[in-house]
Amino acid sequence: MAHTVGIKEVARQAGVSVGTVSNVINRPHMVAEETRQRVRAAIAELGYVRSESARQLRAGQSRIIALLVLDMGNPFFVDVASGAERVARASELGVMLCNSAQSTSEEADYLSLFAEQRVRGVLVTPADMSGRNLADFRRHHIPFVFVDRVLPSAEGCSVSVDDVLGGVLAVRHLLEQGHRSVAYVSGPMSLPQCQDRRQGAVAALTESGLGEDSLVHVEAERLDVACGRDAGARLLGLSPRPSAVFCANDLLALGVLQALFAAGVRVPDEVALVGYDDIEFASAAAVPLTSVRQPAVRMGRQAAELLLEETGEGAGLHIHQRIVLDPELIVRQSSLATPA
Structure with missing residues (x-):
């Protein structure tokens, strides 16, 4: 040794x-x-x-913040991490990046690790919607900020996007193209983001004179490309088949696109498609993907700024904030044809 x-x-x-x-x-x-x-x-x-660990023990405060996200395979969270890291580096801090893989047990394990490591604070997109994991973590008195979700209490800060509005923008656009048969492909409905985007889709249908019953809902197990392909196969088996599909994220949309291509279904001529997040791959898809853009880098940056404000010299003056950012519809080829 x-x-x-x-x-x-x-x-x-x-x-x-x-x-x-x-x-x-x-x-x-x-x-x-x-x-x-x-x-x-x-x-x-x-x-x-x-020895940084020895220095931290003497100083009483870590130079590391933790970022715990649902899926590091999703470029959206890579962009969130990029925004947070820029803020951390400007303050000479490091970022410990961890992936819960949408697992409540893995999330609990990581939160325990953060407590053991005495990190300065945590940025988290929670997998456990019951709140038990975070309730246990609060006992350690380590500040945290919710990212991509509104904190349901006043006990901390959050930075999120108005996902209800995002759902409205996506489905309203499809309706404006002349579609009257719309499917919503979501991830697990235990995730508030999936719930809110569906709520927005229903609101757009309602304002156009159509009801909630007119929305075909396909729930996928995870928010990834493989589950998108499976959802696409399920949509292909429907009769009648919806003429438009809104997906809860771009990875699902890219999987649906693959399934439609494999079956010889033309996008957008036979089925229009809209995703969510506007990841880099959306514009580079075989058919450039219309998507609801989330300001992911800005979200990570503002979340890190709130966390550092709460853990810095002025911590005693810190006031918890809920920041809700607006999404933006980016229209590309995948949704522009009107149904025959």
Whole structure:
């Protein structure tokens, strides 16, 4: 096992006290230039790396924030992470990125890990809708911010998108193209995002004179491409088949698109298609995908800013906020043909 160089060895090599080495690392302005150079030369020669965990214990606060998302395979969450990371790096903090895989048990395990690691705070898109996991985590008094979901209480901050409006925009657009038979492909309806996007779809149908019964709902097990293909196969088996499909995210929509292509169904001539998130792959699909854009990078950035505000020097003045951003419909080829 490799030997780990300690601060005492650096001090011995440089011919100074341990306190002087500590000052060079943490408060270099307190040490004369010649001494600083000698200590830094010893650090470089010996390959010394300071123990961050020990520093955190002394300082009483971590330099790591955690980000726990539903699915790191979804580019939407990659963009959220990018926004959060930019804010963290600007404050010389690191981000621990974890994936719950939409599993409540994995979410609970990660929250326990964050408590053990004494992270500064947590950004979380929750998988457990019962609230039990977060209720247990609150006991550790580590601040957290909900991302892509509104916190149902006033006990913390949240940054989300108006998903009801997103559903309205998607289905209203399809109705404006002349469609009267619309399907909604969702992920698990235990997820509030899927519930809200369906609510918006129903609202758009209602305002056009159609009722909730006119919406065909196909619920997928997960929000990914494979489940989208399965949902597409189920739609192909319907008689009559809906002329338009709204999917709860772009990965589902891309899977539906694959299923339709495999069956020889033309998009948008025979079936129009709208996704949600406007991930990078949406515009690069075989048929460029109409999608409801979420400002994912901005969401991650604002969530991280709220978390750092709550954990920084002005924490005592922090007021919890619920930030709700507006989505935007990005129209592309996949939804533009009117039904025959």
